[in-house]
Amino acid sequence: DAGITQSPRYKITETGRQVTLMCHQTWSHSYMFWYRQDLGHGLRLIYYSAAADITDKGEVPDGYVVSRSKTENFPLTLESATRSQTSVYFCASSELAGKQPQHFGDGTRLSIL
Amino acid sequence: AQSVTQLDSHVSVSEGTPVLLRCNYSSSYSPSLFWYVQHPNKGLQLLLKYTSAATLVKGINGFEAEFKKSETSFHLTKPSAHMSDAAEYFCVVSQAGNMLTFGGGTRLMVKP
Numbered sequence: 122d123a124g125i126t127q128s129p130r131y132k133i134t135e136t137g138r139q140v141t142l143m144c145h146q147t148w149s150h151s152y153m154f155w156y157r158q159d160l161g162h163g164l165r166l167i168y169y170s171a172a173a174d175i176t177d178k179g180e181v182p183d184g185y186v187v188s189r190s191k192t193e194n195f196p197l198t199l200e201s202a203t204r205s206q207t208s209v210y211f212c213a214s215s216e217l218a219g220k221q222p223q224h225f226g227d228g229t230r231l232s233i234l
Numbered sequence: 235a236q237s238v239t240q241l242d243s244h245v246s247v248s249e250g251t252p253v254l255l256r257c258n259y260s261s262s263y264s265p266s267l268f269w270y271v272q273h274p275n276k277g278l279q280l281l282l283k284y285t286s287a288a289t290l291v292k293g294i295n296g297f298e299a300e301f302k303k304s305e306t307s308f309h310l311t312k313p314s315a316h317m318s319d320a321a322e323y324f325c326v327v328s329q330a331g332n333m334l335t336f337g338g339g340t341r342l343m344v345k346p
Contacts, residue, residue, distance in 0.1 A: 164278075164324075164336045179333075211277055220266045220285050220328060225277035 127226035142197045142229045144212030152215045153195040157208040202233045236261045240337035248345045253312040255340045257325030266328040267308045273321045320344045
């Protein structure tokens with residue numbers, strides 16, 4: 122089925138480790154986004170991408186790295202995980218930015234010990 | 235700058251009674267507005283969207299919302315709540331560019 126899938130769904134790791142969260146969409150949407158969801162903060166944009174090889178920072182980019190070598194994939198890497206990065210991470214995509222809705226994956230619950 | 239305020243963090247209704255989830259927005263230009271629903275351990279699912287066409291917008295699962303520019307509101311309603319409607323609901327505004335602004339969310343509880 123077409124859609125947006127995130128992997129893994131759950132991940133536990135230790136501080137200082139590198140971890141990569143995967144996001145894959147089958148719609149060929151131009152735009153892709155990464156959010157984190159935390160109690161008391163709602164959803165906050167980490168990074169977004171307008172097309173392959175084009176990425177830009179969102180509201181909370183520090184400590185994260187993204188890449189977009191192919192339109193359908195948008196991995197998010199935590200280079201050296203910290204406890205403050207424990208969160209639920211959502212990937213989203215949209216056909217166009219702004220006026221069009223974004224379509225969300227089911228999220229990755231990441232715990233950093 | 236744009237902002238979204240969901241006026242109630244929690245709403246509790248009985249099954250079969252109407253649902254009203256309130257949302258006010260602030261936007262410099264003509265916005266697009268969305269309502270999303272999030273069930274436990276799931277992503278956000280689009281319920282409906284307003285993009286400057288009809289002010290009364292119908293969505294999935296019997297939900298609808300009315301865009302009122304004079305009141306800067308976009309309240310979500312449903313005539314009759316179902317147990318499966320229990321979830322968290324987000325009002326979202328989109329303006330120029332790539333940024334969405336999310337409200338803080340309203341948790342809807344449905345009592346049998």
